[in-house]
Amino acid sequence: MPSLTIRRLDVASPVPADIDIANSVEPLPIVDIAAELGLGPEHYDLYGKYKAKVLLSVLDDLKAQQDGYYVVVGGITPTPLGEGKSTTTVGLCQALGAFLDKKVVTCLRQPSQGPTFGIKGGAAGGGYSQVIPMDEFNLHLTGDIHAITAANNLLAAAIDTRIFHENSQSDKALFNRLCPANKEGKRRFANVMLKRLTKLGISKTDPNELTPDEVRRFARLDIDPESITWRRVMDVNDRFLRKITIGQGPEEKGMVRETGFDISVASEIMAVLALTTSLADMRERLGRMVIGNSKSGEPITADDLGVGGALTVLMKDAIHPTLMQTLEGTPVLVHAGPFANIAHGNSSIVADKIALKLVGKGGFVVTEAGFGADIGTEKFMDIKCRYSGLVPQCAIIVATIRALKMHGGGPDVVAGKPLDHAYVSENVALVEAGCINLAKHIANTRSYGVNVVVAINKFASDTEAEMNAVRNASMVAGAFDAVVCTHHAHGGKGAVELGLAVQRACESQSEPLKFLYPLESSIKEKIESIAKFYGASGVEYSEQAEKQIEMYTKQGFSNLPICMAKTQYSFSHVPSMKGAPTGFVLPIRDVRASIGAGFIYPLVGTMSTMPGLPTRPCFYEIDVDTATGKVMGLS
Amino acid sequence: MPSLTIRRLDVASPVPADIDIANSVEPLPIVDIAAELGLGPEHYDLYGKYKAKVLLSVLDDLKAQQDGYYVVVGGITPTPLGEGKSTTTVGLCQALGAFLDKKVVTCLRQPSQGPTFGIKGGAAGGGYSQVIPMDEFNLHLTGDIHAITAANNLLAAAIDTRIFHENSQSDKALFNRLCPANKEGKRRFANVMLKRLTKLGISKTDPNELTPDEVRRFARLDIDPESITWRRVMDVNDRFLRKITIGQGPEEKGMVRETGFDISVASEIMAVLALTTSLADMRERLGRMVIGNSKSGEPITADDLGVGGALTVLMKDAIHPTLMQTLEGTPVLVHAGPFANIAHGNSSIVADKIALKLVGKGGFVVTEAGFGADIGTEKFMDIKCRYSGLVPQCAIIVATIRALKMHGGGPDVVAGKPLDHAYVSENVALVEAGCINLAKHIANTRSYGVNVVVAINKFASDTEAEMNAVRNASMVAGAFDAVVCTHHAHGGKGAVELGLAVQRACESQSEPLKFLYPLESSIKEKIESIAKFYGASGVEYSEQAEKQIEMYTKQGFSNLPICMAKTQYSFSHVPSMKGAPTGFVLPIRDVRASIGAGFIYPLVGTMSTMPGLPTRPCFYEIDVDTATGKVMGLS
Known part of the structure; x- marks a missing residue:
């Protein structure tokens, strides 16, 4: 997308706070972003100056257009601090759009507003790879x-x-x-x-x-x-x-x-x-x-x-994805944000479909899947792609040296506590040991027949030797490529290598998409396929789970795909089992169903579906500058 | 506002369903409505094609502009069917704008979405006096x-x-x-x-x-x-x-x-x-x-x-009023919709202020007050005008023959049941007897020093003799004028006489605004002033009320205005006491406070603050035409 409106970021070091970076860049009028995508005023509804709902009817107008390349971003099993999956998704698109002259659209989930005021803060990416305006992204958005x-x-x-x-x-x-x-x-x-x-x-x-x-x-x-x-x-x-x-x-x-x-x-x-x-x-x-x-x-x-x-009437505007932009002026579609455990944790099919038409042949759509690849990418393939009929050409797995060290046996990583020394000084052996987790994610993702590119999200303390270890392990495990990227510190410029690798991966993709299980299998067979995929030796059903499986089968719902509700902190059901555990028996505590959405969701352990507030929630720092109307203190 | 975009309505008889009328008119692009008000793109944020949030900063730009005339619409004590206060407000503005070439803005409350799916249906006016698009008005609007x-x-x-x-x-x-x-x-x-x-x-x-x-x-x-x-x-x-x-x-x-x-x-x-x-x-x-x-x-x-x-951050967009339009293309500002009993039931001060500047000298802002004039207009004067510093030149009291007959001793009027014969055939004596209610509202409203115009909202079965009776009683009670209007059946054309009367009333207004009570009075003195205004002979406080008054006084909140939480179906606390009852003792069950909003609210009887759904809610008929995206079945 050779464009007049691409911005060159003026990056500072050390990287300032997210909100300060976000506020330092004047967003482009969203009508300009839309125009570069070939959208006219009849194709969207404005919501203020920096957001627009792209109308679903665009799909009719672009029926004849070929789809672009479809790239999904997953991650290794994360630490509680997160491994920068959203940041990498945004940074990669900034690279493709602002440095490699590609047509590109980022597809992201809308974050829940609740956690913005609790512990988590915002979810618009971070550093020099963000969606802006960051406050509008994290608050009401367009009301969906x-x-x-x-x-x-x-x-x-x-x-x-x-x-x-x-x-x-x-x-x-x-x-x-x-x-x-x-x-x-x-x-x-x-x-x-x-x-x-x-x-x-x-x-x-x-x-x-x-x-x-x-x-x-x-x-x-x-x-x-x-x-x-x-x-x-x-x-x-x-x-x-x-x-x-x-x-x-x-x-x-x-x-x-x-x-x-x-x-x-x-x-x-x-x-x-x-x-x-x-x-x-x-x-x-x-x-x-x-x-x-x-x-x-x-x-x-x-x-x-x-x-x-009446429910449809209430949802009739929500069906249109929201167009926003990255710090470097590339387009973003924000749409839907289902829970990543009790639901499938992926942004919307309609946003991806619109985006693929908008970028057209040779363009790129990069969409993020929630949690680690065991959950997010698996559900992306077996649920989302099954319903959409779309086929990805490349799957990215985001890894950090920090998380790999944890999988290699490093001490616990706890949010809000200082990192152990092991995580901020070189320890190649720990990294190599931890690559077992990455290798399993690569092999799993490869089994869908898709090219896998590993994105090593570099932190300041990571060393060349550590990153080489990851690159080597990735290639051995079957990755198409493995690339270090520094988009957090440098914006799109820091993800140009990743962009090139993704381009090559997409261009050389030839296999058809292979689902993990056929829909016609029984509920139990499908659960067992996924358990094996995790590394389990078997599955154990509670009495309640047996009862529910019987009931849903009797009610005629056994042909639906399966959406596992499992912890993201391990391939297994036990968060403390790091690396790539095997031989465990996956316990199915209960089985529930979202018949309208179209999946059965077995519960592996207890999932909290309502977070709480800590003693000092984020909201203490959040306020409006009443002179300028600017939001302060969002993180 | 001599305008190129004024639409002439093509009215049908009998009057079609509200949604059919609303859907039969193509709304003008809201940017055109904004342009006619002198607003440029820097003054508003679009929310789709037919809604825009007018930014509060407009007030700075228009500081030098003189205010227009300020007209408040109240009503007599209503039947449960409502007397067409919103419809009259809209119809009057269609008359002023589309037929009398005046600059005019209608200020309305945003309706609650809950009741739209329950019994009540929408609240955008009715017949040929409506705000459009009617579905957007009644649903999400701009998310406030x-x-x-x-x-x-x-x-x-x-x-x-x-x-x-x-x-x-x-x-x-x-x-x-x-x-x-x-x-x-x-x-x-x-x-x-x-x-x-x-x-x-x-x-x-x-x-x-x-x-x-x-x-x-x-x-x-x-x-x-x-x-x-x-x-x-x-x-x-x-x-x-x-x-x-x-x-x-x-x-x-x-x-x-x-x-x-x-x-x-x-x-x-x-x-x-x-x-x-x-x-x-x-x-x-x-x-x-x-x-x-x-x-x-x-x-x-x-x-x-x-x-x-954080609360302010969540509310920072909500502070901007939403611009919409009437069926005849005149501008409407929709903003805020506080409960009319436990709160003050009036649309926002900021919308009225912006509107007064936008219409300027000689223009008209017509704003609606909730419920009957005993509640809505009283709170408009003693709470809203007190906080805004604005002064109305004219107060309208909407009356229907139906409600006056009820006050004259007619049988009960019950929503959902057919009307008694008394209400659909001529009965001048019943009307005359009922005018005692209207007269009391006129006298009360006059006591603020404002000219009062009575709007007789004509139904098909009302006779000339009945309407003459109302006109005579109105003039005797001190009204500036009393006018029959047919805006429901004819749109603005049916309210031209009313528009002219309102214009004369505004131009001849000279008295200053006199509040009912000074803020420095004690809580009890203020409650008693209002009770007397209703016609009560005294006030009775529960033990709980006494306790609360003592507490609020001790906490330093006794200087706030009073917002009575009372039934709208009688001047008294007993809904069945029609007409203009006197001699009753007003019981104060409890006293509460909204310190942030800035009022104390005594509870006269029990107020439900959460409605329910009937056996067959409105939602049974509501759906989307999935081919066109149009909403069906909203009433």
Whole structure:
């Protein structure tokens, strides 16, 4: 993309704070970024001066365009400090766009707003590889997560209220309320009710013709409160909502129930947004989300509750990805951010599809997968690519000397505590030992038939000998290439070698994509394929897991892909098992399903779906400079 | 505003459904609406093609400009069906702008999204007097309410988490966590902590210099859980959250607490947004919101919790009003929508201020006050105008024959049930009797020194004799004029007479604004002034109310204006007392305070702050046409 608006960064050393770098660069008007991508005003909606929603209809206009190269960024098993996967994704794109004259689009997840005020801070990359404006990226953005919160909670309210109204009304009264006569005394079914009638095998379309038995079956969902899996959500770190009792007001007549809140990005609606391919597809997925069972064991959906259309209305703007820019003026599409354990942790299919058309033949789309490659890249391939039909030409694995040393036997790395001496002085043996983790990620990723490029995200204290060790181990393990990069300190310029390696990898890619398991396998067979992939010798199912697998199979959901909910800190289920453990038995504690999103998710251990706030949350430093309107203290 | 873009509506009879009318008109690009107001691209941020946030900085650019006329729209005591106050507000502006060539801006509240899916449906006006696009008006808009939800709930999470951390840590541990040493071993107070130190009378700025007693006083807020008035919010009708128990997860160690959710528009942050005058003022108000007391009875604020700055960051875009348009292409500013009983029920001060400058001398700003004039107009004058310093030249009172008949002794009017015969056939005597309600509203509004124009919102079945009765009664009661209008059926054309009357009223206004009570009066004196205004013979305080008044007075909050939380269905506290009751004793059940927003609110009876969903909510009919992307079924 030879461009007039490319900025050359003026880098300082040592690298200043992220917010200071972000504030030091004046973003380009987003209309300029859009224009360079060939987008006209009819293709997007502006949200302020630096964000625009790119309309899905662009796909129709660009139907004839060939796709560009598709690159996914995963990582080795990380330390709690993270290995710079987002930073590498952004830095690589700055290199491709601003230094190698390629058309490029970065596809990123929208971060959850809750953790921004807790411990984690922002998620726009770091150093000289960031998305800007950084505050807009980390806060509201264009409202997609707020829309998810609203839709998720409307469905939750519909569930409890429906049970309440069913409890207090006869079949007939219920039916008369659901299908009231209009002013002319006529009654009709709402469109969404016809879906329920079809599901029940009732072909009548005139409410007056239903038999009393059909009236009962239609009007009484008979939801088993114990079976409800749908929880409320909020985009705030509010640990006190993890487990609550609702319905304690006098008007709710004693209909209390234990439930809880998750953080909004854990909502199934977020996973739907990430996996959907069109507005019509999203309408169907939202309608078929299962919230629990009837007392007789039938799955109850959002459409059974009559609310699938309203959920789609709430989500109709959220389906359009948001265009932003990197520090060096290359385009970024931010869209969706599903939880990386209970969901699949990848940004949206529609953003990737639009991006591939926008860059066209010879261009590059770089998209990030959550957590380590065992989780993020596996789900990218087996869930996201399966639904999208897209095929990546290159998979990047980001590694740091720090994390490799940890895998080689280095002491614990703990967020907020100073690093052990081992991590800031040369220790080639530790690095070599740790490469077993990297090698396993390379081999796993290669098994999909995709070229693997290792990106060594260099820190100041890393030595040449240590990096050579990683390069050698990578090539032995089957990597296409392994490259040191310094984009955090230097921006795109620090990732030019990586960009060239990625280009060669894409150009020489020839194999077809091989999934890890076929969808037709049983739920257990699929779980076992993934467990073997991790290095497990077997799988152990709890009684509860067995029961759920049986139920989902009976309900006809066994053909869905599997989304493992596992710790990111080990190939195994035990965070302390570093390197590439083998011989462990993977315990499946429970099995749940996101039917609308389209996957079954086995729980390996306990996953927290609602973070908390520490004693001194980030928010102490966050404020607005009321004279300039600038945000201060975001990290 | 002689304009090229004025549309002439092609009206049909009978009047089609609101959504059909709204969808039949192609909105003008909002940049055109902005240009006609003299706004350049530097003055606003686009949110799609039909909405723009007008930046507060416009006020600086237009400092030299004179204000236009300021018109407030109130109503008589309504039936549960509403008397068309929003519709009249919009219709009047369509008349002024599209037929009388005046510069005009309509200022409206943003509706709560929750009720859109419940019983109520949308709130964009009706018939040929609407704000468009109607779906964008009723849903997300530009995200202000979502920002309020996020900010409100961040504060809530901060409260419970702080109590939790204080419970498990010594003074010293707590202090060390709040003021940790940085890498160089240095510690410092965050800016927001200096506010707390000042409040405590501690002038030290080096954390190391605090005495153990000062450490304790600084670090330990010692919040009394029983005293917490801050609740969580959600913009969904979720009755099961009215009363809940939180903290039941094992990690929260038994720290359970009873609390509940309100609908988001009931959040004090919404009232702050409506009453603030600048970004700096909003920062101060958000920081001084009181969430409860310490165990020793000191008020605890958002800034004591360290979160006032973060709340402001979350609200920094929400402070800019949203520009939209009417069916006839006149400009509308939508901004804030505080609850009309526990808060003051008026749109924002900043929107009105911007609008007055934009229309300039001789132009008109028409702003709506919630509920009947006893609540909406009273709070407009005594709270909103007091904080803004603005003075209205004309107050409109909207009346319908239907409501006047009810006040004259007609049978109950119930939403969803067919109207009694009395309401659809001529009955002049009933109307005349009911005018006692209108007369009382006229006299009350006149007492502020403002010219009153009565707008008779004509329905098809109203007769000439009935309308004459209202006109006569209005003039006797002291109205400046009383005019029949048909804007629902005819758009602006149907409100031209009203527009002319409003123009004359504004041009002849000469008296200064007289508030109902001085701020320096005691809380009880102020409550009693308002009660007398309603027609009460006295006020009765519960023990709890007495206690609260004493506490707020002791805490130094007695100089705030009063915001009565009273039913809108009667001048009294009893909804069934129609007309203009006298001699009743107004019971004050409890007294609460919104210190950040800046008012004390006595509770007269029980106010529901979280609506529920009926058996068949509106959402059954709401869906997206996936081929066109249009919203269907919004009413």
